[in-house]
Amino acid sequence: VKSGYVGPNQPWGSVERWFELENHRRPQFKPFLQDIEHSAHDVLLDEIRNISGLPDEELFITFKADLNRLRGKKMLYFVGELDKGHWIEGGKKGLEFRREVFALRHFTRYADRVRLVVIPRLTHYGHVESYNERLANLMVTGFKEYFQAS
Numbered sequence: 001v002k003s004g005y006v007g008p009n010q011p012w013g014s015v016e017r018w019f020e021l022e023n024h025r026r027p028q029f030k031p032f033l034q035d036i037e038h039s040a041h042d043v044l045l046d047e048i049r050n051i052s053g054l055p056d057e058e059l060f061i062t063f064k065a066d067l068n069r070l071r072g073k074k075m076l077y078f079v080g081e082l083d084k085g086h087w088i089e090g091g092k093k094g095l096e097f098r099r100e101v102f103a104l105r106h107f108t109r110y111a112d113r114v115r116l117v118v119i120p121r122l123t124h125y126g127h128v129e130s131y132n133e134r135l136a137n138l139m140v141t142g143f144k145e146y147f148q149a150s
Helices: 015-025 031-038 042-052 084-088 099-107 132-146
Strands: 074-080 113-119
Touching: 031 042, 074 084, 074 099, 084 099, 099 113
Parallel strands: 074 113
Antiparallel strands: none
């Protein structure tokens, strides 16, 4: 595991092994395009459009989300302390260079309130490394503590 953390809640041994066991259940439509979109490689849009022949409404859908839907809402966002792409990368330059801090600063223009919670020892695939009940309890506690009545 790149993060160096394998927890006791992983009977399969590693995230890689979990993917081997569960990959057949995960959506496999446009996986290459999903990876490009997830990594925000929008510079490839013209090339992908030409190669794939797909219409624009099928490409880079995640870039077209209507953030006005966040208006009037509170946003509680979790990230794992050991999540390389979402938390660790950029950290040496300063907090504002971390991907999730950058994104949440953007979301503050839309949502009423935004909070980021960094969960110790959690990796990118924390949802498979921790019991679901623990994450649900964390969310409930987070909303109670981070969004107290003003």
